Amino acid sequence: MALLNDQIKQQLHDRFAETLKEPVQLTLYTRPGTGRLILPSGMGCATCEDARAIAEELAAVSPDLVSLEVVDVTTSETEVADVPTLALALPGQEARVSWKGLPAGFEFATVVDAIERASSGELGLAPETSEALDRLTEPVEVMVFATPT
Amino acid sequence: MSLANRMALASEKVTALTVEANEFPELSQRYGVQGVPRTVVNRQGAFVGALPEQLFVAAVLELAGVPSDGEVADPQD
Numbered sequence: 105m106a107l108l109n110d111q112i113k114q115q116l117h118d119r120f121a122e123t124l125k126e127p128v129q130l131t132l133y134t135r136p137g138t139g140r141l142i143l144p145s146g147m148g149c150a151t152c153e154d155a156r157a158i159a160e161e162l163a164a165v166s167p168d169l170v171s172l173e174v175v176d177v178t179t180s181e182t183e184v185a186d187v188p189t190l191a192l193a194l195p196g197q198e199a200r201v202s203w204k205g206l207p208a209g210f211e212f213a214t215v216v217d218a219i220e221r222a223s224s225g226e227l228g229l230a231p232e233t234s235e236a237l238d239r240l241t242e243p244v245e246v247m248v249f250a251t252p253t
Numbered sequence: 254m255s256l257a258n259r260m261a262l263a264s265e266k267v268t269a270l271t272v273e274a275n276e277f278p279e280l281s282q283r284y285g286v287q288g289v290p291r292t293v294v295n296r297q298g299a300f301v302g303a304l305p306e307q308l309f310v311a312a313v314l315e316l317a318g319v320p321s322d323g324e325v326a327d328p329q330d
Contacts, residue, residue: 151276186277200261204280205273214271218258227259233310236319240266244317246257249274249281249291 107154108161116216120166124223130172131199132159133182133189151206155188158207162215169223171195192218209252256309257292 108116134152156174163172177187184191190207191199192215201222207215221227261269274281274289284293292309293299298316311321 186280200265200268201258202269203271203273205271205276207273211271211273214255214258217255218262221259222262227263229259229263230306233260233306234263236310236314237260237264237267239314239319240264240317242317243266243268244313244319245268245270245295246260246313247270247272247284247293247296248257249272249284249286249293250289251274 106161107157113161113165116162116165119216119220120169123220124166124169125225126223127169127171127195128219128223129193129195129199130159130163130170130219131175131191131193132156132172133175133177133184133187133191135178135187136176149187152188154208155190155206158212159190162219170219190215192222194222206252211250211252256306257313260310260313 132155134156135149136152159172159174163170175182175184177184186204188206189202189204191202193199193201201218203211203215205211257267257269257271261267272280274286274291284291284296284299288301290303291299291301292313294313294316300312300316304312314321
């Protein structure tokens with residue numbers, strides 16, 4: 105069952121046609137075959153199927169510029185343990201933007217926003233922010249806890 | 254939330270991770286999430302609420318131990 109209705113897909117298609125310039129790589133870390141059952145921590149993944157559907161439908165909107173790789177954490181060598189995790193990168197670069205959990209609701213909007221900004225290079229940051237980021241000498245992780253609504 | 258992503262896209266030094274708090278209760282508990290958005294920097298300091306860009310960036314850099322503009326880092330720190 106499609107999670108994005110035709111109207112949203114059309115809106116995304118129109119937006120991406122206008123904003124996307126360079127290819128963007130999405131990677132979805134998931135654990136297959138666990139369905140919607142909520143099992144004890146670490147055993148199941150109640151949202152992996154929906155996360156995969158959203159990621160696939162999102163990539164299908166602009167297949168020339170948005171590619172999706174699905175990684176099964178149970179069979180792949182990866183440091184990512186929490187599923188579902190969606191990561192975004194420019195091709196050949198390390199992913200520096202990711203989402204743990206189903207990227208639905210408000211978080212879906214941030215995924216769309218990040219795809220557009222990564223692809224277009226138009227980050228919309230103030231000059232003062234760029235100057236501040238230039239002062240960084242060590243890695244900084246910014247972890248934001250959110251809810252879908 | 255989008256600000257963290259944009260900072261990560263702008264700087265190779267920054268990684269942004271959004272966590273759906275309800276799906277990862279152990280992570281949420283570990284980092285004291287009682288309200289959202291809660292921003293945790295380098296898995297240490299944190300602040301709650303959506304801040305305008307200038308304040309958000311300043312808070313992140315302060316929690317990361319980056320001297321503010323014009324401030325000289327104290328080597329004794």
